[in-house]
Amino acid sequence: MKMIHLTIDDKSIIAPEGTNIFQAALDNNIYIPGLCYHPKLSQFGGCRLCYVEVTERKHTRHRFACAHPVSEGMVVKVNTTEVNRHRKTVMEYLLAHHELACPTCNKSGECGLQNIAHELNMSPGRFKTVRMSAPVIRDNPVLELNRNRCILCGRCVSACKEIEGVGAIDFQNRGFKTVIGTAFDRPLDCSFCGGCLAVCPTGAWQDRTLGFSGRPWEFESIPTICPYCSVGCTIVLNTKEGSVRRVVSNDKLGINEGNLCVKGRFGHEFIHSPERIKTPLIKKDGEFQPARWEDAIEMVSDKLKQIMEKHGGNVIGGIGSEKCTNEENYLFQKFCRTVLGTNCIDNISNMKAPFLNGLLYKSVERGFFTDSLKGIENANTLFFFGVDITEAIPVVGCMARKAIQLNSANVVIANPRNIIFKNTAKNDVRLTYSLGSQHILLNAIIKVIIEDKLVDLKKIESSTSNFSSLCSSVQNVSLSNAEQLSGVSLEMIRSAAKLLTKPGNCCIVYGKDVIEDPLGEDTIKTLLDLCALIDVSNHSDIHPGRASIFCSRYHNNSQGVNDMGVVPEFLPGYVDINDAANKEKIEKLWGIKFSGNIVSKNSFNLIDLAKNGNVKSLYVMGADPLTEYPNGNEIRECIKNIEFIVVQDSFMTETAKLADVVFPSSTFAEKEGTYTNTGFTTQRLNRAISPVGNAKTDWEIICDIAKKMGQSFSYREIKEITEEIKKAAPVYSGFSYDRLRRKEFHWPSLLLDKIGSNKYTFFAIRDKSLKVKGEKEFPLVLITGASMNHQGAYSAKSKALVSVAPECFVEINDKDAKDMQIKNGDMVMVESRQGKLKMRSKVTRKSPSGIVFVPDAYVNIPINMLIYQEYTPVKIYTVLDN
Amino acid sequence: MIIPLMKGLALTFKRFINPFTCVTESYPDIRPRLAKRFRGLPELQVEDDGREKCVACGLCAKVCPSQCISIEGAEDEHFRRYPKMYELDSFRCIFCGFCEEACPERAILLGDSFELATDKNSGILDKEKLLESARRKKS
Ligand code: SF4
Ligand code: SF4
Ligand code: SF4
Ligand code: SF4
Ligand code: SF4
Ligand code: FES
Numbered sequence A: 001m002k003m004i005h006l007t008i009d010d011k012s013i014i015a016p017e018g019t020n021i022f023q024a025a026l027d028n029n030i031y032i033p034g035l036c037y038h039p040k041l042s043q044f045g046g047c048r049l050c051y052v053e054v055t056e057r058k059h060t061r062h063r064f065a066c067a068h069p070v071s072e073g074m075v076v077k078v079n080t081t082e083v084n085r086h087r088k089t090v091m092e093y094l095l096a097h098h099e100l101a102c103p104t105c106n107k108s109g110e111c112g113l114q115n116i117a118h119e120l121n122m123s124p125g126r127f128k129t130v131r132m133s134a135p136v137i138r139d140n141p142v143l144e145l146n147r148n149r150c151i152l153c154g155r156c157v158s159a160c161k162e163i164e165g166v167g168a169i170d171f172q173n174r175g176f177k178t179v180i181g182t183a184f185d186r187p188l189d190c191s192f193c194g195g196c197l198a199v200c201p202t203g204a205w206q207d208r209t210l211g212f213s214g215r216p217w218e219f220e221s222i223p224t225i226c227p228y229c230s231v232g233c234t235i236v237l238n239t240k241e242g243s244v245r246r247v248v249s250n251d252k253l254g255i256n257e258g259n260l261c262v263k264g265r266f267g268h269e270f271i272h273s274p275e276r277i278k279t280p281l282i283k284k285d286g287e288f289q290p291a292r293w294e295d296a297i298e299m300v301s302d303k304l305k306q307i308m309e310k311h312g313g314n315v316i317g318g319i320g321s322e323k324c325t326n327e328e329n330y331l332f333q334k335f336c337r338t339v340l341g342t343n344c345i346d347n348i349s350n351m352k353a354p355f356l357n358g359l360l361y362k363s364v365e366r367g368f369f370t371d372s373l374k375g376i377e378n379a380n381t382l383f384f385f386g387v388d389i390t391e392a393i394p395v396v397g398c399m400a401r402k403a404i405q406l407n408s409a410n411v412v413i414a415n416p417r418n419i420i421f422k423n424t425a426k427n428d429v430r431l432t433y434s435l436g437s438q439h440i441l442l443n444a445i446i447k448v449i450i451e452d453k454l455v456d457l458k459k460i461e462s463s464t465s466n467f468s469s470l471c472s473s474v475q476n477v478s479l480s481n482a483e484q485l486s487g488v489s490l491e492m493i494r495s496a497a498k499l500l501t502k503p504g505n506c507c508i509v510y511g512k513d514v515i516e517d518p519l520g521e522d523t524i525k526t527l528l529d530l531c532a533l534i535d536v537s538n539h540s541d542i543h544p545g546r547a548s549i550f551c552s553r554y555h556n557n558s559q560g561v562n563d564m565g566v567v568p569e570f571l572p573g574y575v576d577i578n579d580a581a582n583k584e585k586i587e588k589l590w591g592i593k594f595s596g597n598i599v600s601k602n603s604f605n606l607i608d609l610a611k612n613g614n615v616k617s618l619y620v621m622g623a624d625p626l627t628e629y630p631n632g633n634e635i636r637e638c639i640k641n642i643e644f645i646v647v648q649d650s651f652m653t654e655t656a657k658l659a660d661v662v663f664p665s666s667t668f669a670e671k672e673g674t675y676t677n678t679g680f681t682t683q684r685l686n687r688a689i690s691p692v693g694n695a696k697t698d699w700e701i702i703c704d705i706a707k708k709m710g711q712s713f714s715y716r717e718i719k720e721i722t723e724e725i726k727k728a729a730p731v732y733s734g735f736s737y738d739r740l741r742r743k744e745f746h747w748p749s750l751l752l753d754k755i756g757s758n759k760y761t762f763f764a765i766r767d768k769s770l771k772v773k774g775e776k777e778f779p780l781v782l783i784t785g786a787s788m789n790h791q792g793a794y795s796a797k798s799k800a801l802v803s804v805a806p807e808c809f810v811e812i813n814d815k816d817a818k819d820m821q822i823k824n825g826d827m828v829m830v831e832s833r834q835g836k837l838k839m840r841s842k843v844t845r846k847s848p849s850g851i852v853f854v855p856d857a858y859v860n861i862p863i864n865m866l867i868y869q870e871y872t873p874v875k876i877y878t879v880l881d882n
Numbered sequence B: 001m002i003i004p005l006m007k008g009l010a011l012t013f014k015r016f017i018n019p020f021t022c023v024t025e026s027y028p029d030i031r032p033r034l035a036k037r038f039r040g041l042p043e044l045q046v047e048d049d050g051r052e053k054c055v056a057c058g059l060c061a062k063v064c065p066s067q068c069i070s071i072e073g074a075e076d077e078h079f080r081r082y083p084k085m086y087e088l089d090s091f092r093c094i095f096c097g098f099c100e101e102a103c104p105e106r107a108i109l110l111g112d113s114f115e116l117a118t119d120k121n122s123g124i125l126d127k128e129k130l131l132e133s134a135r136r137k138k139s
Helices: A021-027 A083-096 A112-119 A154-164 A194-198 A262-266 A293-311 A326-340 A348-353 A354-363 A373-378 A395-407 A436-449 A457-463 A467-475 A477-484 A490-500 A519-540 A559-562 A580-590 A606-609 A632-640 A696-710 A718-728 A747-754 A791-794 A797-802 A816-819 B003-015 B059-063 B098-102 B127-138
Strands: A003-008 A011-016 A051-056 A057-065 A075-076 A143-145 A169-172 A179-182 A203-208 A220-225 A235-242 A243-246 A281-283 A287-288 A316-319 A381-385 A411-413 A429-433 A507-512 A546-550 A619-621 A643-650 A663-664 A673-676 A681-685 A780-785 A809-813 A828-834 A836-844 A851-855 A873-876 B040-044 B070-077 B082-087 B106-109
Touching: A003 A021, A051 A083, A051 A606, A083 A112, A154 A194, A154 A395, A194 A203, A220 A681, A235 A287, A235 A354, A243 A262, A243 A791, A243 B040, A262 A797, A281 A293, A293 A316, A293 A619, A293 A643, A293 A663, A293 A696, A293 A791, A316 A326, A316 A606, A316 B070, A326 A559, A326 A619, A326 A696, A326 A718, A348 A354, A348 A559, A354 A519, A354 A747, A373 A395, A373 A507, A373 A546, A381 A619, A411 A490, A429 A490, A436 A467, A436 A490, A436 A519, A457 A467, A477 A490, A507 A519, A519 A546, A519 A663, A559 A673, A580 A718, A606 A632, A696 B082, A747 B098, A791 A797, A809 A816, A816 A836, B059 B070, B059 B098, B082 B127, B098 B106
Parallel strands: A003 A075, A316 A619, A381 A411, A381 A507, A411 A429, A507 A546, A619 A643, A643 A663, A780 A851, A809 A836
Antiparallel strands: A003 A011, A051 A057, A051 A075, A143 A203, A169 A179, A220 A235, A235 A243, A281 A287, A281 A663, A673 A681, A780 A873, A809 A851, A828 A836, A828 A873, B040 B106, B070 B082
């Protein structure tokens, strides 16, 4: 890129060609007043405040800094008499009908308009003041719009359109009557990402979760990581008097550029929810009694010891947490493996898809998963396969839209449902395949790629080891058969194949719909093949493009819990537990000897063991298997067989209700540690407040019990645990807790030099497909997935999120609904052979005919009660409301 | 040396003849007349409808050099901003009057009470206490 030299206020600076003066000044810490320009948004030029004097090619003129590109030798003056006079006049106009309610306005103290008025030393203006008195719009639970404070800078309109892709708001009317509003003044019905709130330079948008409970200067700002989905956005907690008052974003921190979704921004109220468990609870005669910490710990350690003496340690099962930190999960598996002497540990994500860890590690080794999530922003082609980006990982959607805007990226979306992903891509190909046909669809794409020579076949042949077997495996794929089975027209398959193989970076993101399909493992393997095909061909000296693949996990630390080895087959860092050398290394580090039965050739499935009555006691840390395990009945049956259950959690979850002892654990705001997001990026949490009630952090609880049971778990701070993780888990060897303050840690980058030397071997799996159909009595097929508004107990206890999305719903295709005479909003019963649940209907075109969709994120509707196989047949009928 | 002495005695003599120009206050028997701009204990002011004028903007708390004011704002049923909690530690207040000066609503004024000695060991006054005198004056 060509660099331009210019001078702003006697400071020589260098800026890339095409930058505007405003941005160049911003990058060099030179201040130019301006309210409508925002680095994240397209330039608008509406506030007229950034007026500067520009001398270029010997002409001195006045220009708007945000609308004028830099040029060689340019001289810019920000503060001349003339410029200041102009600025003051503009401010006079702006303030002439501004509400000027600073004492009651929440923005006061961080308001762009106020700041500039202060800087320019504004006094009452020369113009007649006409204060606006439009009514304040409070039609939704999280955002309030006070148009009297709006200066029509247009930032919110652009943010909503460009970043969130929603376009819920726009300018209305013309001239003096211009205001910001929704179409036809309908109540705001959007994704409630709060992007408008974050970019608004004035107090026009307000965060209703804050109420009036604090002022910006009273808050302490603590950056930390969002506790919900697996994107791992950085959020900034604003605390006052030891409680969290609001969440704000910071464009300069983390991977999300200040973009958040509704959960991250408004879902913080659970931290101080009255329903938090605040003391340890011991069950006596079926009732929980509050207990002292010492008593509860003693009771648990005694009981566990008894069980160990009677049956040996391996009858104790442990379930780690996808929501706790890496350190806590590390300690948890160490506790189970050393103190309890059991290898019967697992976490829910691994129970759902035990093959995933191995495949992910393989994709890292192959170099397809070495970019952090931010890499999506550099994509030229985006392929979302079986993942509902908007609902599951919303901020990745923002990154994708950035790629679409900056690189004109193309989008290919394959999903069994017509998912919503609003964007402005030139090519947006949707492959809505029928359930069970994902693998054949993928094979058809590969076949088209090879047959139409969309990639450099010669190059692939020479740089992979078994291209011929891939060719022969797709040879038999009949495209017409694929077309028929998947319901995707050949034309669409062809155009998808064409887009995927376009030169440049290709990012593939797959998610739940792929992973939890019976053919999930094969599909992911074939996806890797596709990735290799594109990567090898795209990566040349002329086109330095790469293909990368990302997996969308569910919870904030679903990746970390697996990295930390809370799985039966791996020690921390994907080290095979059956390998004697590895075992020895860990034994030395931990200073113990594993008991003989800890290492086993066949990996345990905790639930199977429990079903057969081989698990006498269960220790659950921060998980709710009862609502999260795919098959609700099965897990409830298993739990019945278990004598003694210990749960650490912040809320009374379904699992906690069945426990014998519940320890109150602190939430993310009350602890330190690290989370690893779905793109393998490890980021650090910062403690914002002290634990609520008598709660303790999960790692402290584990240390206490371990100590009580006679082992020295003498960690005093998180850093000691991270130091140990560094030694135990090879992939975390470059990890430094202190460095995380400044920069996140991304372990695949460390493996970069080790990869790439050996040739890729295709899996070359012959196409498979499943017949997924309803039954006579249960004609519809149920699928589940993430929800943007909810995720487990945390969101259910956050008032704002509950009012945004109060009820669980079932999405029914409009044709099906018509046949069944169900109207939108009816109360319906969803019944499978295993159970039934009552919820609202939502008649949409999102789910195709024959398929109904229920989000699995509402804890009050445990949808797993209905599920007994991957695609459960259900029937739906209306019932009375109440 | 003798001249200043004479001057002093002259003044004594003058007061002796006309005791009404005397400045000695017979406090506590008679409450002293306070200057108009006397700065006593801060008092919160009320609107005509009896609500507090304060909108919990927090400027007084910010400006207070002895940090004796703490405020919790909240939203009332008409979505107005009001102080759910307003506390002033009378032990710490140094009667500088900065809060009065900072207040954009003229909701806090330094009043005329100065008899603040107490046998309690906390001088924290809550909102009701701080509003008392203004309410009394209103009715
Ligand atoms: S938007 Fe800014 S200037 Fe306007 S009332 Fe609020 S704080 Fe004051
Ligand atoms: S909350 Fe997000 S989606 Fe809703 S109007 Fe604001 S920017 Fe648009
Ligand atoms: S609401 Fe805020 S961001 Fe939107 S136009 Fe008005 S001042 Fe700008
Ligand atoms: S829920 Fe996910 S996308 Fe939303 S703010 Fe949190 S981490 Fe980001
Ligand atoms: S400055 Fe006035 S309005 Fe603001 S909090 Fe203090 S008393 Fe209330
Ligand atoms: S910042 Fe340039 S016109 Fe608003």
